[in-house]
Amino acid sequence: MIKRKLRLLAIVMVVMTITIGIQYGWDLHVAQQVIKYDKEIVLDKPDYKINVEFIEETMSLNATQKVTYTNNSTDTLNNIYFHLYPNAFRTEDKAPFEKSEMDRAYPKGFDPGYIKINEVKESKKEAEYKLIGDELTLLRVSLASPLKPKGKVEIYIDFNVKLPYSMGRMGYGENTVNIANWFPIVSVYDNSGWNLDPYYPIGDPFYSDASEFDVTAIFPKEYILATTGNVIRKHERSKKNTYQVKADNVRNFVMIISKDFDVKVGNADNIEVKSFSIDGIKGDLALQYGLDSIVIFNELFGKYPYQQISIVATDFFIGGMEYPNLVMIGKHLYEREEDFPLEYVVAHEIAHQWWYGIVGNNEAKEPWLDEALTEYSTLLYFEQKYGAHIKEQVYEKIIKNQYENYKDLYKDTHVDILRGLEDFKSSYEYSSIVYSRGAMFIDELRQTMGEENFKKGLKEYYNSFRFKNTTTADFYKTFQKESDVDLSQLFKQWLNYTHE
Structure with missing residues (x-):
């Protein structure tokens, strides 16, 4: 989920400095064929x-x-x-x-x-x-x-x-x-x-x-x-x-x-993408962001295994929320003059389809597993679509800036990322530590492993744990397996996690 008013304000501020030119332009059209369901058998599920x-x-x-x-x-x-x-x-x-x-x-x-x-x-x-x-x-x-x-x-x-x-x-x-x-x-x-x-x-x-x-x-x-x-x-x-x-x-x-829904439909990688807007406001734009997200994340992580996904404008003050095959997007984001906040939240929530939706985890005990990885996946979206310089601007002005502002206000706070929800006193603390510091950790992990090994790790993590529930130990083992260097100190420093 994209968190609360403070994070959205940070996103809006980035609009002032980032000029974005669309590089992808998949056609918006209704799929004309029945899409084959990429069904993986999971025995004995509820x-x-x-x-x-x-x-x-x-x-x-x-x-x-x-x-x-x-x-x-x-x-x-x-x-x-x-x-x-x-x-x-x-x-x-x-x-x-x-x-x-x-x-x-x-x-x-x-x-x-x-x-x-x-x-x-x-x-x-x-x-x-x-x-x-x-x-x-x-x-x-x-x-x-x-x-x-x-x-x-x-x-x-x-x-x-x-x-x-x-x-x-x-x-x-x-x-x-x-x-x-x-x-x-x-x-x-x-x-x-x-x-x-x-x-x-x-x-x-x-x-x-x-x-x-x-x-x-x-x-x-x-x-x-x-x-x-x-x-x-x-x-x-x-x-x-x-x-x-x-x-x-x-x-x-x-x-x-x-x-009041106005529905637009498109297709990306043989996946039907639907945009449900209120009275058609920015419905085409939300659809395009959804199409772009599906293609980018399919390439980076592995194929989205379902037939469709819906991007839905809702009465929802928080911003965005992920559910299987459907993301809730607060209608106020469609009503803003700037387009960037809407794109950021759509990309973030669609990334959640991979991290928590397909690869599951206990969001109450280890929320960093899906939120930090999803926040960094949002950065990867902007990097793939607009270039590394845009990714760096978003990283500096949204991710790093929020964490540093939080640290300035709360100098002696506990900043370990691996914590349960009951350990956080506010959404500001949660967002700053789990989202921002969490994404900073993933960026450090990427630099430590190197580009090729890091992206192998993402795909291996996805392919190994599709439709299963993972833990921090699973994440560590997967990325350590793909790394040429020891990651134990990195995980200890950022997460306070010690591999047994």
């Missing part, structure tokens, strides 16, 4: 089948889901845990925003959002369950019998979601309805056990397994849908449209709807 209807009168969702879960660990499990992220929006004092952000998050005053669990079944029999955790953001389902390694279980959940009037990830505003982090999603069980972090107000507190989704969604006919996955069928009735959407090897499922 399988979601969801039916949902949006009720406009109450701004709510009525839904049921069946999750087929496989125990991929070597432990026997007695419970299955789900995150209930909508409950983070239940009360004003616990809403997942910093206090200084509340007026922008709730421009009409606080409006609650929540999820109500109506029924839980295991294999069609009533299951014992309990809502637990801070603000009841966790659902614990107690299994009728222990789930042994490689065992499977089917969990059925009937639920309702109340969407808040909020400019955050989940909520609605004047133009869009943002249906994100809205359904009960299975927690990750790894070497640390169940990961049950709360919805922190700083950063992106998400961590999930690559999964399979089959979603049937009903919306009033006036709404246009932007979604994760591929629309397989669309059934139009007099007042409602029903969509069947399928997505494979994705970590989440999001839908954005609006009556």
Whole structure:
């Protein structure tokens, strides 16, 4: 996610000194053929089948889901845990925003959002369950019998979601309805056990397994849908449209709807790129940035493995947010006179498709893994598209300048990059350390390894961990393998990471 007002101000300042000439110009046209899905088989991933209807009168969702879960660990499990992220929006004092952000998050005053669990079944029999955790953001389902390694279980959940009037990830505003982090999603069980972090107000507190989704969604006919996955069928009735959407090897499922969308479509490397703008404002421009990003990142990292990606203008005050096959871009970026902030955020969020979307990590415990690499990938975008001199200007004026300003204000602060979200006191600290200092570390890593080995490392990291979850240890081992020099001191200096 691109972070907050301070970072956007830094981006705008760069406009004053950078003159950009477009070097790429892929045609904007609708793909005329069915695109083959580059499907990589991942065994035993969670399988979601969801039916949902949006009720406009109450701004709510009525839904049921069946999750087929496989125990991929070597432990026997007695419970299955789900995150209930909508409950983070239940009360004003616990809403997942910093206090200084509340007026922008709730421009009409606080409006609650929540999820109500109506029924839980295991294999069609009533299951014992309990809502637990801070603000009841966790659902614990107690299994009728222990789930042994490689065992499977089917969990059925009937639920309702109340969407808040909020400019955050989940909520609605004047133009869009943002249906994100809205359904009960299975927690990750790894070497640390169940990961049950709360919805922190700083950063992106998400961590999930690559999964399979089959979603049937009903919306009033006036709404246009932007979604994760591929629309397989669309059934139009007099007042409602029903969509069947399928997505494979994705970590989440999001839908954005609006009556005001203008849709432009293009194709890059046989991938359909869609731009959903509000009333057509800068829709073509956002599309071009998306096309450019796909081609550049395909070349640098490895091929984007899905059929489509959507760039969606939303009521979203933060700036940008990544989801599988879809990036949310705050509509205020389209309304600026300068184009550079929009390009920066689009490129950043599309880079997240590779780092966290395809190569996953625990964003609550090791957020640097996706954010630092994504921020540096944004620099690589500008370098590939406009030249090394532009990359250096962006690096100096956005990345390095923010970190140095932060250090001037907080001289004795802890600057190790490898830290969890709970260790950061503010978004300014988080952005300065994880994004800026993190990108500075990646730049130093590049200089230490050399150009050829660094780019080999990026491709190897991507190819080795597609649709898997990684750790700092995985990152270190991958890049050390491609390096001719010892990287251990570099990782110790910047991350306070010691290889075991």
